[in-house]
Amino acid sequence: MSQAKVAVIICSWAAGEDMVFDPKALADHAAALPGVARAGVVHRICTEPGEEEAVAFLKESGADRSVVAACSPRTKGALHARIAERAGLDRFAIEAVDVREGAAYVHAPGPALEKAKTSVAMAVEKMMLWAPPPQRILEPSSRRVAVVGDGLSAVLAARELLDQGLEVDMLLSEEHLWKPPRCLFIDDSEAGRAMRAMASVPERARVLRSRAVRCCDGEPGRLELVTEGPGGPSVETYGAVVLAPEPDLELRDLRGEAVSAADAQGRGARSVIVLPGGKSSGTGCSCITPRGMVFALEALRLYPDMRLSLLGREVRALGGMESLQRQAQSAGVMFYRLDGEPVLEGSPPSKVSFLDPLLGRTELEADLFLVDSVSVPRAERLARAFGLPQDEKGELLSIESRLRPGETVRAGVFACRHRVGNMVLEDLEREAATVAARAGELLRGETVLGGMVAEVDQERCSACLSCVRICPYSAPRIGARGKAEVLLERCQGCGACAPLCPSQAIKMHLCSDAQLDAQIGIVTRRPS
């Protein structure tokens, strides 16, 4: 094996705008480290000329791997990989050290330079032991996206995907789309806009009715979805999957029946009280919401003598929704604050008693009680089919990464969230747009799988299942040889499995035990 050669690039801005230390001093230190073929300062590598200079520097250095001391790899990782590839290196053969946030921004000049030197030395030592990791460029085989859901959210997500030129299959669990509740729309133009989407979007998509998703296999860009429906089970390949289970946004009576303003009038109700879902509901939301206000305004329009009271701890009316609140208040809708849970009295209930912080113990009578709650039905089955976690209310959990909204732990599977903002049409639209944009980015962009992933040494594995059980991403499975294997497209490189393996069969690529030892060695050997 030929001796590994490392090229070290120091970005001229690595020390921050204030030049907390001299990048040249860092380069000189790096040049003298064992294994370093060449070290030098490149003028701002995240500019176009800087990128060219870095590529040329790497090419000329004759090195086969590199360390770049600059800013965060979290935001610049794609650039670093591009530089490596353009210089003819493996895209993973570049180790980034954030000496800006890690040293220049947080230490005084002297210690900052010392820390930067140590960090670079650690990275060089680590790269000396570098080996190419498993990797694969994702080639989406399909521009078709499956949207799973039964209502408006699914329709909105499908529209956003169609508008990007993607093909869409809408997978309904029932025969027909659910109608959204009237109280979701703050005015007629919103209702019209939603109804138009409900009518026109399914015409542009392929609608598969009464289909239940059983499981999902494969990798992003090539996901195999097994569904079951009237025609029996079927398997289809999709580029991506968008999960948009419809939240229940209706106001319901105490028996659970959805009640619109017209229904309330039809039932001859003279006095209606809307209670928050509270602890018992899907959301645990104890607020008065815009949906309650819309209902009340509509009811008053139909039946001006009706008495309408909204109960809740807070009034959820973010942004412009404040106007709706004022409109409802001036129309005579009563808003009561709740401290604790309200108690219904009588059977059937005719009275509610609660603690209002201003009025004290308060009793109100009504002939119709409605509950304003949001719940996300059917998420259990979806969660199981896709191997996704749910939150405490049952909503599908997306990775709440600020940089990757909508993504789930399964690459290529995206999920809409519903419990955001005012939970009115605009919020559903915003979620659908975000998630669909993420799916579009995946199918049009380049995605590289692999890199920092776990790999099982099949000779050592004793098939104890520890890794299969611990992995949060369902990446390891027992393969055909009866030994564990890690699926490249699922593994996130979290490292949870490696230390648990009793047979020490799991190796972490780009972060092996030997590499860690070498890095620790630098710190412990460092002269004080």
Next chain:
Amino acid sequence: MRALDRAAPEGQAATLDPRSTVRTVPVRKVAIIGSGVAGLTAALSLAERGVPSLVLERERSLGGLCAQLGCKGVDRCVRCDSCLARDKVDMVKASPSIERRRGVEVVSLEGGAGDLRLLVQGSSSHREVLQVGAVICATGAEPFDPSLERRLGHGEMRDVVTSLELERSLASSGSILVPSTGMAPSTLAFVQCVGSRDARFAPYCSAYCCKSSFKLAQAVRAKHPSCRISFLFMDLRLHDPRENIRLWASGQEGVELVRSRPSEICAGEGGKPTVRFAAEGDAALEERAFDMVVLALALVPSPGAKDLARSLGVGLDDFGFMRSQGDAWTSTRPGVFLAGSCSGPKDIVASAKDGSAAATRALALLEGFR
């Protein structure tokens, strides 16, 4: 290698220029005005989908309001999302298909959707015409000027600070200290809805400030664990219902939530800011002195919004934000889309999501899918 053909697919969109009635192929480039989190997200989202863009920023640096905010995570991240803009600035700089211009102002916009000519003015009185298919306006909003609300004593008492001032101090020095003494505060009040939900100023909820003050309160507690915090609010409105400020407060000794809108802040004993407010369920007016009071400022339309709307030929709504039509991201002029708090106050996450939504609309226009 691109797995999928990035060129415009067949059935290339042809739009009708209303003036010339000549069929034109849309220009495959989007101009994005404003480099806050909304504009940056739009640019990145377009880049990921193979559409080049040009980010135009009036100021000398990118990132918008968000870039002036501090990290509120002291011992751990509290998800204030401030670092999102900074991360995105870095990502935009590293993207080969995003051009950036700083120090430029928009002069006028001509042409029809798909074929627009944006006239911009650089710092050195140099003018330039940019040929683009679509424009995304992401010019943000501004914090409310607290001197308009004299009763709250900002400018008169050094220890009454705005949330923005506190953010800036957090961003620059990482500290939260009482301005007049330079010492750690032992009592601190957050006054919410300053300028917001007020018919005289911003008759709407600013949508970000409950979240931001909640995160600031967590930063204060983490830095100064014995500091007593009073949170004076009208409603607790967090975008994400999973975030529970009540739960947090109930687990912290010395943090109280008071539902009340203070009537006045004046200098009390030793010049300490003294807040007058009616406590909930109690008719009497209470007076309490704090080491430091933080005013959570409203987000209001920027003074330049009117001129910009005129230059772009788009409408404004009753509050002075950019008017949307059809959905929240479509302006009144075909080919011009809206993102972020220029069309209404929003927090960082919602502004970023707006960026992707507006990007999809611009893409649909360029590729003719809509």
